[in-house]
Amino acid sequence: MAQSEIDCLNPAGEQPEVIIETRNVSRLYPGVTALDQVNYRVYRNQVNVLIGENGAGKSTMMKLLAGVEVPSSGQILLDGEPVTLGSTQQAEKHGISIIFQELNLFPNMNVMDNIFIGNEFFQRGRINEKYQYQLARALLERLELDVDPYAALNELGIGHQQLVEIARALSKDTRVLIMDEPTSALSQSEVKVLFNVIAALKRRGVTIIYISHRLEELMEIGDHITIFRDGRFICEREVRDASVPWIIEQMVGDKKKHFDYQAAEQHETVLDVQGLTALAQNGGYKLNDISFSLRKGEVIGIYGLLGAGRTELFKGMIGLMDCQSGSVNLNGEALAGRSFQYRLKKGLALVPEDRKGEGVIELMSIRTNMTLSDLSLKGFRRALNPLRPQQEEQSVEQMIQRLAIKVSDAELPITSLSGGNQQKVVLGKALMTRPEVVLLDEPTRGIDVGAKTDVYHLIGSMAREGLAVMFSSSELDEVMALADRVLVMADGKITADLSRTEATREKLIVASTPHD
Template identity: 35%
Template sequence: MKLELRGITKVFGTFTANDSIDLVVEPGQVHALLGENGAGKSTLMNVIYGLYDPDGGEILLDDAPVTFAGPGDAMAAGIGMVHQHFMLVPVFTVAENVILGFEPTSMGVISLREARKRVKEISDRFGFNIDPDALVGDLPVGAQQRVEIIKALSHDAKIVILDEPTAVLTPQETDELLSIMRQLKESGTSIVFITHKLREVKAIADKITVIRRGKVVGSADPSASEKELASAMVGRSVSLTVDKKDAEPQGTRLTVKDLSLVTPDGLTLLDHVSFDVQSGEILAIAGVQGNGQTELTETLVGMHPKARGSITLNGDELLGRSIRQVLDAGVGFVPEDRSKDGLIAGFTIEENLILDLHDKAPYSKGLALDKKVIEDNAVKYVEEFDVRTQSAKAFASQLSGGNQQKVVLAREMSRPLQVLIASQPTRGLDVGSIEFVHKRVIAERDGGTAVIIVSTELDEVLGLADRIAVMYEGSIIGIVPKDTSRDVLGLMMAGMKYDDALAKAAQHETELSAVESDGDLSQGGAL
């Protein structure tokens, strides 16, 4: 099915989110929509999907103009959408989520038999390995995304919109998604791929359209370099590498010793974790998602009071203190799930920027908040962190995922810190914003803050780290130098000790060199 947009415009008050956008998606094509956070990509897709009425322009399917009164009309026309924030009910099964809003009935009673059959059919066809009777809340994020895709395909979608689909995925889950996209393309499905991740665009896209501040500013070929794509996206030259001088550690700031966490039913989440972080250095924690990184960062800020061991900051014990006491001691925390743990969606940007400071001067006077100070604070950090919003009084729920992340980062970096703990700090951010965040993290380090970065992005780990700790099954399997190779880190992330990983990587390198030498000799003999 061919999708064409002609002059699509969407306005919110005085803010033009989409400005006369033209776009053509050919049948069986992966069409990437590339742009910064707040560029208008998601708004445009919500117009296509019937969630917003366009204020100008028209939508055509197979050259025939269409109008949608809501998502139901879009789905009936063959358009499916996988939203950046999944539209699933955690306490429902996969089958129940798939039929939600389109419940088949028999004698007035909802029948799940056909839904189960449809889920299994699609799951088997694409190798999704999804149980129709599994509770969605029990599934990992990557599997939940496959449920969203099944939901779209169950309504015979000929065009699937994927809105920032890899923002919350691990590298392994991202690879699986790209494989699924190739299968969908081969089956004749058209895909609109909204992203700002350049490596993924180059790996999967047939065509690239670049949107900047609500307008189409051009198209690009997937063969273009990442630097060229980044420049087109943000409108300026962007550094894709982290520029920093060597760290100058100034003594141990945070010490973690024998930290353990066990669930009531006996499952070990953290197993005698020990490390230290010095003032003026970045310790990056690498590992495949689900190996204890989440529980470690949460325990460090007081979210698991039943943990055992020791966490000392400048010699003072933190374990056993409340979250508020830990934050007041000078710990900044950027959680991996911004929507669940980092923000209150129904609060304004102004309010979210002072969540942990609202009862302190200068934001409050006695029991009353100083609204002028709070407003001025928000204006300052919205500008400094380039939060794309019509107003600092807008609700956090109205922001794109990347802009929500900027609000969390602005709040945590707006006060003097002893330790900064940032889990997936650039998840969902575009290249320009990533460059900015990395500079701010380096500035925190250079100002004497002890920094802990948790990231599943190896490029980020290698770019920011002064030392790298690798986690595996709840333990620190090794702490290694910042120049450790990707191969060695990959082997350690799979559970191999550092010395064994070094030897294995060296053996692999030797074998590759031997193969290449044999190839050269063969070519020489032929000549």
């Protein structure tokens, strides 16, 4: 064991029992070492927090433990015995289940079928649908999710879909439950429910591996913390003996980054929205009479709880959702009735919240994903429309450098990147269209402290270049630190419009609380 690892261990005291251990585990991809000789321990009946910067190897390690991938070298031990986890089915037979950061569900199926797919209950050769319905309802009630098991999954918001994913994991005979960013799309009330579920699972003897970039969550729920950096094991310590400054120091090493926000000079109005209204199928409102304006060089943050209408506002402005009334004007031009492609061409760009479902095409390379929007616009086509590979390659490389994307070759598949670097590719795709207004829907969801800082700097640099920026976030401190103005939403309405100096935590929380 390296001296740095010894220095990070707990003070003298008896260590809890180890249930999973990796010995010198490495995982290699073409041109990338995702894990490098990692010795990692998971302690029985504990909440084992795993943290590290984006690209540190956390998700890769979880894929190995869940049987999604296999190590290039090294051993995995379960209860002290070497095991081969060549598939998720093999891992589940050993009692290891995983909840992925990106949703792994079937939107065209109902909630109940998503919970039990691949794990159905049969009676006399047929699925026992009545039993599954009762069990699904019990699981959903346990998560305090008031949803009919027969409801179509694609009718639920991302936060509720995340809870369905958790219900699916709970439906199995699980000894070790891996949670990769489980709260990234959950509201504060849903997070509390999840924490209660985790506490109940611990009482039943279930071991939890918990990955999150929300440090306050880790300190609240964790028993034991392990830190990865650059594909290597760095430290482990009991949470009670750790502190947030110590965690950040171990995560970033000598690459500490600090964000010093400086407001950009603001100019004339570029985007004007008046009375934007979209009806919901249940007779209510997705958007209810939304009005605001946005100036060049201005950064507006949108804060609100799950279901407040933040994502719907972005989709309504960009033309991905029908609005029954209201207007969206870009540089004085009315965009009502115009297509998404037209609005994109005129200078509106959106980075969606659902990176996996709407932001990238997993079968394509990093380069192709990044240039996908620009190919149909102003970028890389001659008069007869053949591609211009040299110019495309140069522009992609410049964007990779600008966004500090960790990649050795832009021709690698997008899935070879960590979640945060995939998010940067989606950001790059938006910037390649040369926009005037950039809409960022939860741009830092599921990425680490270092990658968040990169996004913060990017938002600042875009504003200083004269772009108008709107971003949504469920993190109060993030909104207050970045935004020139904060719009608070609840039940599809704007409930507060506060300047940077007016915005306080108390005001934002009060304004975001729905009122009858």
